Amino acid sequence: MKILVIEDEPDMREVIIDSLEKEKFLVESAAGYHAAMDKVAAYDYDCILLDIMLPDGSGLSLLEEFKKLKKRDSVIIISAKNAVDDKVKGLNLGADDYLAKPFHLAELTARVKSVIRRKTAEGQMMLELNNITVDTGNRVVYVAGQELALNRKEFDILAYFMANKNRLINKTALAEHIWGDGTDQADDFEFIYSQIKNLRKKLKDADAAVEIQAVYGIGYKLAGR
Known part of the structure; x- marks a missing residue:
């Protein structure tokens, strides 16, 4: 199973990657909007972990681009912003789940497995x-x-x-x-x-x-x- 972590904060990104790799996932990463867009346009992922606040663009804008590309990758928004309107907008744009920072890595792993479970081989x-x-x-x-x-x-x-x-x-x-x-x-x-x-x-x-x-x-x- 292949995961893309879109997170600009280096320490947080590495902690997430290390945790997921211990669960035997293949993990790639992107630190910003444009790098993430290049990867998603070129590859398919089983799950994308998406931070809303990126240095060169909005994670919600990325979701809109995913929709235009007709991508079926599962998306979990991970963000320090816990405003209800951001959560609702993200889910309406096609995100599968929303996890507010700070979070436990065990919960993140469980959420990843859950969204993959729902979409793997049509459930x-x-x-x-x-x-x-x-x-x-x-x-x-x-x-x-x-x-x-x-x-x-x-x-x-x-x-x-x-x-x-x-x-x-x-x-x-x-x-x-x-x-x-x-x-x-x-x-x-x-x-x-x-x-x-x-x-x-x-x-x-x-x-x-x-x-x-x-x-x-x-x-x-x-x-x-």
Whole structure:
């Protein structure tokens, strides 16, 4: 799951990032309006944490731009401003939740998981295909009822495939969703090939009735077999 933290205060931003990364989220950040706009225009996120007060623009204006772009990313407003009119305006503009500073990190994490839960696979936390079940809430994979041990990236790749089963997944889109900002510095997709190779082997060894099919020059597709 990929999170974008839009927060201009460096210490607060780093504390939030550290807390979410401990929960196994992939976290990116932006310190201002324009940096955030560039990221949201280029990538999709499972949840965006949005501060209203930014040095170069308003978080509420960002919400209006998200709406124009028809983005479906979940948004939680995090702000020291606790005025009712700001909260109402943010929710009317499409925010999923509002959390006033100061807040406990445990509550923030719970709110993030809650909005993701509502939107993951159209509200379904259990993704299923043939004899595979992916529990996205608890980050557990079962093959024919038996738990399959995967590392963090292998799980994220499989969950992404399961949420888009039988669809062609572009290599670039997969890399951006799983690896985030780090993709921009990569010279090739060797890091994807390695993880998918290992994932394929684990699925095969567990007699999973699915297949990660390579589409030459484009990407991959997860299909039943």
